[in-house]
Amino acid sequence: MEVFYLRPTNGRANDQLRRNHSSQYISIPGYPWEKLRKETPGEYEAYVDLVPAEWTGIKIVVKDETARLYVNDASQPTLIVNHLKQGKDMRGSIGLWIGPGILGHFTDIKVTKED
Template sequence: MKIIALKYLLKSVPMRKVLLITLGMSAFLFASSQAQNISLAPDNVIPYQVTVAQSDYKGKNALALQMPKTAINEKTFALLKNIDFHNGIIEATISGQPQMNAGGGARGFVGIAFRVSKDTSKMELFYIRPTNGRANDQVRRNHSTQYVSLPGYPWERSRAETPEKYEAYADMMPAEWIRVKIEVKDETAKFYINGAEQPTLIVNDLKQGKNLRGSVGLWIGPETLGYFTDVSIKKLD
């Protein structure tokens, strides 16, 4: 009966309409799978505990971020406006370096926050420590890339309770452009560095759960001067 009904439906709809409907659905699916290049400008972001300025850095038009010493938590980013992200791919070119007169613990922390909730109370985050990439200390090298999740899962907790699970090595240098890519699907996220075919860091248990969705943030850590450019977002749901 279902087959007969389908045949009757196809016969009753003019072929021109069927073609238009098919083309329309194909165009929608194609558009939804394309990467959106983000226009980076101070007016297109909402800063949280950071200063944002337009900058020409190493030949690229970029946003420069710095954190004042008055920051009270790790919610230190420039949030992209009008972004609703759940599953998909985020790509960006980023650079981080310690600020002038920074302390010995400065690493040039810079990264990308994703699924940032509307009230910014929850988020997932991958970031890098560029000064660790070529350090002579192997332990420091092992801490070149990092996953954290807020609230509840700062790097200190992860390193104490599950050492090595949410950190990994990648070659990098401070004050240089580094291409990063984040692939997100439900509770899994993969972090790629400089076009590598294999991810540097894989997280199979995103701490805020598979249903969280939200914006994308350009993130920096303490005593960091960070630069961001070439941001694109591809939504896959």
């Protein structure tokens, strides 16, 4: 699976390195965050201003092997992944997930396929 995830408590942390880990891409199997962070530091993570317990708008645009993550109606992507690890011919489902012990809500979900 190809995964984008957000860490809301990192968005306004006082530690800059922790802030830089507020958005992240991983790909399972084969590319967990630990491996990507070690082998390609900073390439699959980026800062984004997040506030815990506030609504966060997310848009993900995928075209061929490139995915762009947009947060809170930003005109520019927060994170760009130029080579999705599963490849451009991947098929499957879309899932929404939150970590253990975390409370999360989802609303107004839209999936659009462009020609």
